Amino acid sequence: MKAALGLIETVGLTTAITALDAASKAADVTLVGYEKVIGAGKAVSVTIQFVGEVAAVKASVEAGVNAGSRVGTVLSHRVIPRPHEEVDSLIKRFEKNIKKKESKKTTESKTKKDLDNKN
Template identity: 50%
Template sequence: MSKYVALGLIETFGLVFVLEAADAMCKAADVELIGYENVASGYISVLVSGDVEACKAAVDAGVKAVEDMGAEVYSSVVIASPHEDLQKITARYSLDKLLP
């Protein structure tokens, strides 16, 4: 299992806004979309991985995209050098398990 250099996460309300965030994140920097999770009551989180600067740029772009649509970002974070045990959590959200 490969180790993430950094993780970038955004949580907002609604699928349309999280899709806009994810699109902006992937276009803004060289990051890999890990996946997403419908957290609760319409809040959805999207996760990306890449180097620290790429994750920072991606999260900034995702936050701006959501705010430009008139919505709020509930939370966002970039975790540099995440502990390898975090993969036990992020694996649950992986899009890889959905792909054939």
């Protein structure tokens, strides 16, 4: 586990992507997951989760919140320095989920290309 976990919860995908872009550019952090929840604040919320060194995560969360707030609504944000080992196991599940999502998209893309080539 890296030294800190950063979370930014936004309303909508555009706000989340804007926040993630700014957070990723601000410091050396790694995206480990994201969650979509329907019904948060009567809308769709997207929470991005990333890890890195404590100072990097703090800078990234601040940059992400500022950027996200300029284009939409940031519901909440948090930096958890040196998370407990139970949180570490949750982070590992986040990482597995994001890898599964990426793998599924790659497979779907290959299938679509194969179908296009046959036509």
